[in-house]
Amino acid sequence: MPAARFPPVGRSAARGGSARVSGMSATADTNDPVLTGRGLVKRFGTTVALAGVDVAIGRTEAVAVMGPSGSGKSTLLHCLAGIMRPDSGEVHLLGQRIDTMGERARSELRRTRFGFVFQFGQLLPELPADENVALPLMLGGVPRAQAVQEARRWFAPLGLDGLTARRPGELSGGQAQRVAIARALAIRPAVIFADEPTGALDQATGHETMRLLVEATKHNGASLVVVTHDPQVAAWCDRILEMRDGKIVGTRYGTAAPGGDPATEAPARGWA
Amino acid sequence: MTGLLELSWRLLRGAGRHGMLGTVLTAAAVTVSTALLLFTIAGNVAFLARADREAWRHPVEATSGAVAIQAVAEDFVEDEVITVVTVAPLPGAERSGVHPPGLSRMPRPGEVWLSPALAELVRELPPERLANRFPGTVAGEIGDEALVHPEELVAVVGRAPDDPAVTREPLYVSPTVIGPTRVADFTGRHGEMLLGYRILTVIASVLMVVPLLVFGGAAARLTVARRDQRLAALRLVGATPGQVVLMTVAEAVIVAAGAAVLGLVLYVASMPLVARIELAGGPWFLSDLWPGLLPVAGVLLAVPLLVGVSAVVGLRRVVISPLGVAKRETPPGMRAIRLVALLAALIAVPIASRNTSWAVVTGVLALAFLALNLAGPWVVSVIGRITARVARGPAALLAGRRLVDDPRSAWRTIAGVALTGFIAGFTGLLTPSGGMLGSPSATDLIVLTPADQVRTVADEARARLARAGIEAQVHAREPRTDGRPRPVGPLRGRVVVELPETADTAQVDTARTALAGLVPGHVPTTPADEQRAAFLLFADLRTGTLIVLSASFLVAIVSAGITASSSVLDRRQTYALLHLAGTPLEVLDRARRIETLVPLAVMGGGSLLAGMFCALPFVFATLSAGGAAILLVTIAVGFGGVIAADALSRPLLRSVTRNPAPRPD
Numbered sequence: 001m002p003a004a005r006f007p008p009v010g011r012s013a014a015r016g017g018s019a020r021v022s023g024m025s026a027t028a029d030t031n032d033p034v035l036t037g038r039g040l041v042k043r044f045g046t047t048v049a050l051a052g053v054d055v056a057i058g059r060t061e062a063v064a065v066m067g068p069s070g071s072g073k074s075t076l077l078h079c080l081a082g083i084m085r086p087d088s089g090e091v092h093l094l095g096q097r098i099d100t101m102g103e104r105a106r107s108e109l110r111r112t113r114f115g116f117v118f119q120f121g122q123l124l125p126e127l128p129a130d131e132n133v134a135l136p137l138m139l140g141g142v143p144r145a146q147a148v149q150e151a152r153r154w155f156a157p158l159g160l161d162g163l164t165a166r167r168p169g170e171l172s173g174g175q176a177q178r179v180a181i182a183r184a185l186a187i188r189p190a191v192i193f194a195d196e197p198t199g200a201l202d203q204a205t206g207h208e209t210m211r212l213l214v215e216a217t218k219h220n221g222a223s224l225v226v227v228t229h230d231p232q233v234a235a236w237c238d239r240i241l242e243m244r245d246g247k248i249v250g251t252r253y254g255t256a257a258p259g260g261d262p263a264t265e266a267p268a269r270g271w272a
Numbered sequence: 273m274t275g276l277l278e279l280s281w282r283l284l285r286g287a288g289r290h291g292m293l294g295t296v297l298t299a300a301a302v303t304v305s306t307a308l309l310l311f312t313i314a315g316n317v318a319f320l321a322r323a324d325r326e327a328w329r330h331p332v333e334a335t336s337g338a339v340a341i342q343a344v345a346e347d348f349v350e351d352e353v354i355t356v357v358t359v360a361p362l363p364g365a366e367r368s369g370v371h372p373p374g375l376s377r378m379p380r381p382g383e384v385w386l387s388p389a390l391a392e393l394v395r396e397l398p399p400e401r402l403a404n405r406f407p408g409t410v411a412g413e414i415g416d417e418a419l420v421h422p423e424e425l426v427a428v429v430g431r432a433p434d435d436p437a438v439t440r441e442p443l444y445v446s447p448t449v450i451g452p453t454r455v456a457d458f459t460g461r462h463g464e465m466l467l468g469y470r471i472l473t474v475i476a477s478v479l480m481v482v483p484l485l486v487f488g489g490a491a492a493r494l495t496v497a498r499r500d501q502r503l504a505a506l507r508l509v510g511a512t513p514g515q516v517v518l519m520t521v522a523e524a525v526i527v528a529a530g531a532a533v534l535g536l537v538l539y540v541a542s543m544p545l546v547a548r549i550e551l552a553g554g555p556w557f558l559s560d561l562w563p564g565l566l567p568v569a570g571v572l573l574a575v576p577l578l579v580g581v582s583a584v585v586g587l588r589r590v591v592i593s594p595l596g597v598a599k600r601e602t603p604p605g606m607r608a609i610r611l612v613a614l615l616a617a618l619i620a621v622p623i624a625s626r627n628t629s630w631a632v633v634t635g636v637l638a639l640a641f642l643a644l645n646l647a648g649p650w651v652v653s654v655i656g657r658i659t660a661r662v663a664r665g666p667a668a669l670l671a672g673r674r675l676v677d678d679p680r681s682a683w684r685t686i687a688g689v690a691l692t693g694f695i696a697g698f699t700g701l702l703t704p705s706g707g708m709l710g711s712p713s714a715t716d717l718i719v720l721t722p723a724d725q726v727r728t729v730a731d732e733a734r735a736r737l738a739r740a741g742i743e744a745q746v747h748a749r750e751p752r753t754d755g756r757p758r759p760v761g762p763l764r765g766r767v768v769v770e771l772p773e774t775a776d777t778a779q780v781d782t783a784r785t786a787l788a789g790l791v792p793g794h795v796p797t798t799p800a801d802e803q804r805a806a807f808l809l810f811a812d813l814r815t816g817t818l819i820v821l822s823a824s825f826l827v828a829i830v831s832a833g834i835t836a837s838s839s840v841l842d843r844r845q846t847y848a849l850l851h852l853a854g855t856p857l858e859v860l861d862r863a864r865r866i867e868t869l870v871p872l873a874v875m876g877g878g879s880l881l882a883g884m885f886c887a888l889p890f891v892f893a894t895l896s897a898g899g900a901a902i903l904l905v906t907i908a909v910g911f912g913g914v915i916a917a918d919a920l921s922r923p924l925l926r927s928v929t930r931n932p933a934p935r936p937d
Contacts (some may be wrong), residue, residue, distance in 0.1 A: 083852055111854025122849040124670065126677040131669065138666040139855060
């Protein structure tokens with residue numbers, strides 16, 4: 001796929017039209033991490049899902065969280081994304097603590113500052129692709145026509161030309177995930193969270209989807225947190241956190257194309 | 273095969289909390305449907321049973337071998353009808369062994385047999401109000417097998433064959449007043465009134481059964497729609513499509529069979545309550561409400577079968593792919609032919625109603641009803657298209673797209689209320705008000721007399737009333753001889769007894785008793801008595817309308833509640849993921865509300881008008897206050913019920929969105 005041309009940063013209708021969580025600064029020091037979790041602990045009954053996790057996600061950094069089933073990687077994602085409150089510890093987005101916010105404020109935060117890509121089932125089957133992408137913008141108060149127009153600008157760079165009117169059931173798995181990526185990016189989020197984004201795709205499509213996800217996220221100045229159990233998917237990220245028994249037990253740096261040497265085969269960054 | 277059924281059973285039991293909830297919803301729907309279906313069948317059977325028991329009071333003239341002379345009249349006490357059957361046994365009658373049903377033998381002259389309710393009333397009231405009308409010896413009580421309902425007031429009076437009451441030509445006849453007839457037995461024939469009621473019951477059944485079928489079918493399809501993910505998993509482990517279909521159908525049928533039995537239990541449990549509903553003069557014998565072993569067995573077999581067939585139809589829409597989720601593609605557009613079918617039926621109703629055959633009219637009405645059900649989804653899809661086109665916010669857009677995506681499912685939510693709207697429109701116009709009959713006098717007693725005896729009878733009436741201490745003015749009305757056409761039968765005059773307008777029921781009853789037997793074979797009646805049958809019919813039409821509407825509302829609201837809940841269950845993964853991504857619950861909720869209320873407003877109103885249109889050929893008069901009240905209550909209860917049922921699924925929506933890690937099933 002040729003190098004993609006994404007809609008320019010800073011011209012989003014979402015920026016002008018959507019409601020923002022009050023007091024949240026979008027222009028913190030560029031060296032500061034965008035998202036941090038400190039001493040995160042989460043228990044489900046007697047099971048300890050997170051046993052004191054510290055993590056920081058830098059601006060435009062792509063971080064993969066890996067680990068076997070039950071290691072706590074999805075719980076970490078949920079705590080960082082404000083879906084779940086940790087039992088103890090703190091989560092900060094651009095310097096502001098978010099884990100103490102009420103459900104409504106966290107919900108608004110997720111809608112305006114975070115983007116989500118799940119394994120499957122996140123697109124509304126009744127809506128055509130462009131309206132699926134426009135939905136979060138409309139939820140933020142952007143008028144329908146403007147939201148759909150804005151949404152359609154993401155289709156060509158993500159290789160979805162001509163598919164705006166298709167419904168999710170009429171798209172392939174890879175196409176549906178790219179629509180989900182477009183939806184996550186459309187609101188110009190600070191961080192995109194992806195939970196097993198390639199889990200329902202074959203290997204080739206999975207890699208292509210990951211490449212687009214990483215490239216598009218970085219190009220838009222957003223950070224990326226990917227939960228996966230697939231090392232080849234994780235290899236697309238800048239940093240890989242290895243989790244076991246609710247703790248981060250290892251960190252690897254540097255990115256590489258799947259199957260290659262991380263030091264030499266970094267994925268192409270052909271952004272205009 | 274047995275293994276598959278066993279696996280279906282185990283899957284059913286281990287369906288998890290949401291799966292189990294779905295099963296319970298389906299079972300509830302089938303239970304209610306079965307109970308109402310049994311109620312509908314029982315209604316038809318019950319009127320037939322009443323007609324059978326009442327047949328002996330409609331004597332058939334004997335061509336030979338007469339054993340008795342029988343006459344039937346109506347008397348009144350406490351504003352209730354007493355059916356008085358006069359039986360004069362002919363010589364040799366006792367030896368023949370023939371006797372009226374409910375009596376142990378042929379009544380002898382001078383004997384009186386009373387129904388239990390009348391016997392009790394005779395004991396309760398002073399003799400001058402009632403007992404003195406039956407001067408003979410009370411020989412026994414009439415058995416239930418000769419009574420229309422348990423509270424019916426019936427007297428069998430034995431007379432000699434030469435008694436004037438059974439020898440004179442009748443001065444007045446009606447469906448319920450029959451002159452002396454020589455009979456060979458007491459088999460009789462079915463009366464016209466009860467047959468009329470049976471026809472009305474058939475119409476009511478048609479009106480109730482169609483929503484029931486829609487409801488039952490919808491419930492079955494819910495089971496299938498919810499199982500698609502799990503069925504895909506079964507395909508993954510190598511089950512053939514045939515096995516998957518069999519398992520799904522088996523699961524639906526197992527649930528339906530259990531629920532049908534529960535429905536039977538529910539119906540039997542509610543029989544004592546149903547028996548209290550007063551129709552055609554009184555409540556019911558419990559035995560009348562038992563539809564019979566064969567019909568019950570038929571229902572218990574047919575309901576699961578119907579659910580099975582609906583499940584197969586539902587499966588046809590769910591494309592099960594081994595790779596996972598059921599595909600959701602742009603559905604083929606609804607064909608406008610559905611609307612053409614409705615228009616054709618609406619045109620057919622007035623044309624067909626020129627035909628006097630009730631069977632044809634009922635058939636056409638049923639067709640109009642089915643056509644409405646056929647046109648419903650098409651109209652819903654049009655409404656969806658318009659809603660989506662004009663939508664500005666995400667909720668309306670989502671609602672509109674959903675309506676276009678699955679208009680049948682949206683129709684199922686509102687079908688009950690829309691079809692009830694049709695019934696309300698139909699019956700609203702047919703509900704006459706009592707005021708149409710005016711307010712006839714209940715204090716003027718009229719005694720018909722042979723033309724040559726008017727003065728004698730009037731004098732005798734004055735004497736009797738004076739003896740009884742009743743204040744009244746007695747007028748003798750000679751037959752008219754002004755050349756105007758006179759009624760068929762012998763020339764007759766009238767004696768009019770005017771009681772004071774302030775006279776109460778007790779005083780009128782005492783006057784009736786004083787005048788009893790004044791003209792043999794005839795009882796004094798007030799103008800209000802003569803309108804009593806019409807009043808009763810009108811009251812019964814209102815009761816019937818209320819029964820049909822109540823049943824329809826029950827179905828409609830349960831149906832709306834079940835469909836709303838299952839719609840949440842079906843979309844739980846998407847809802848949960850949207851919630852995770854920050855979509856406010858209110859938006860999802862508003863979308864669901866618009867999805868229900870917009871088509872409800874259009875279809876509910878449309879159905880109401882269609883029902884009124886279909887009723888036009890039968891309308892007695894302009895819309896009565898009672899009819900208007902029914903229409904208004906329908907609109908209020910229908911909308912309120914659906915909104916409330918929909919609101920009940922909100923906690924479910926909250927519960928499915930609370931799950932932080934949604935999984936397909």
